[in-house]
Amino acid sequence: MMRKLAEELKENRLKKEITLQQLFVKTRISIKYLEAIENGNFDVLPEVYLKAFIKSYASAVGMDEEAVIRKFDAAKSGHAYQEKSEEEVHHAVKEERPLPPKRSKKEYQSIDTSSPISEDDSSLQQSGRNNFIVAGIGIVLFVLIVAAYFIFFHHSAKEIVTEKPYEEYIENNKPKTDSVAANANTPAQNPQAADSLTLKVKTRDLTWVKITVDSTHVSEFNLQPNTEKDIKAKKNFKVVIGNSSSVQLLLNNNPLNFTGGKGTVRVLRIDSSGIASSRSVIKSSKDKNE
Structure with a gap:
């Protein structure tokens, strides 16, 4: 498929x-x-x-x-794509079929119940039963599809990286003024408040990166091939890397012992001592080729 x-x-x-x-x-x-x-x-x-x-x-x-x-x-997911569901087709057929005129209570009372049912009434009853069966099948199929989704996909991911529209990725690549760089020329009134950690992210291929600085400020961006970016912090970083095999990390210009995998998402916690913890994120689903 x-x-x-x-x-x-x-x-x-x-x-x-x-x-x-x-x-x-x-x-x-x-x-x-x-x-x-x-x-x-x-x-x-x-x-x-x-x-x-x-x-x-x-x-x-x-x-x-x-x-x-x-x-x-x-x-x-291994399912054949259908432009219209059975419920939509059934709904269109019901709209095209004219409904019989409504009868008043007196008219129903005046009908002779001993007379045989006409062919028209019989066909209407049969059509109603068929419509009910088709609607029931459609509901059962819908329930099965929803159940399959939750069984095979929803519970298979422990942590899922949020997908964003392509236009938003382009917007993230535009140059932004770093608030840390903007305040670089401002004299520091409190020496202890200065950022003491500088994390350099270098990449050889297109890579998505999300960094949380000191558990407060979140920075999310894309790095183009053969580019790098510096992020500063006082205490620590939490780093999520999309294409981790193409990334090199340096803390205060010292290379970190980090090895990623192709197409693998890695989550790291980095402090002044280096990489404090590292783990891989399980993807939400696996591609299937036919």
């Missing part, structure tokens, strides 16, 4: 006569990742980036972004 979605994306690009180079200009997504998406190689990126890239790709080739994401979620 993942392969079918990849072929559909590529087919729409070719119909629009858009080259990969032109698609790169539109989306600013590396050609390496565009080719991986078209080849159905969805494990080259963490899901938080992959869904944002697929959504941007679909928009650039004139596809419905939300429909493509729904197809991706359905393929990932």
Whole structure:
């Protein structure tokens, strides 16, 4: 199912006569990742980036972004994507069928119950039973789908990294004035209040990073390949790294003993002594390729 979605994306690009180079200009997504998406190689990126890239790709080739994401979620869970549910089709059929005229209480009392039921009344009763059966099947299917979601996905993640829209990732990459740097030229009135720890984050590939400074200030950003960023604190840092295999950490210009994994999210606690604790975060779901 993942392969079918990849072929559909590529087919729409070719119909629009858009080259990969032109698609790169539109989306600013590396050609390496565009080719991986078209080849159905969805494990080259963490899901938080992959869904944002697929959504941007679909928009650039004139596809419905939300429909493509729904197809991706359905393929990932092993279900076939359907444009309309059985309940929606059944509802449309009920709206097209004219309802019989209502009868007053007196009219019902005047009906001779000993006379046989007409064919029209019999067909209406049969149609009502069929509608009830179809509605019941639709409800059962809906309950089964919800139950499957909670069994296989909801309880499988101990900690889930929140996904954000691609536009928000672009906004996070814009240069921001660091409040610590803005106050660098201000004379320190209290020497003990000065930041004593400087954490340098260096990366070789696109990486999402979230840092909590002294358990209060939260900074979240994306680092482009071969870039670095300095964060200051008084006591400690809590660091969450999306693509941990491409990251190097230095505390006060001293390299930290840290090794990540490709596409693995790592959570670290760092103080003046170095890395106090380190753990991997279990992903919310696993990609399935066909």
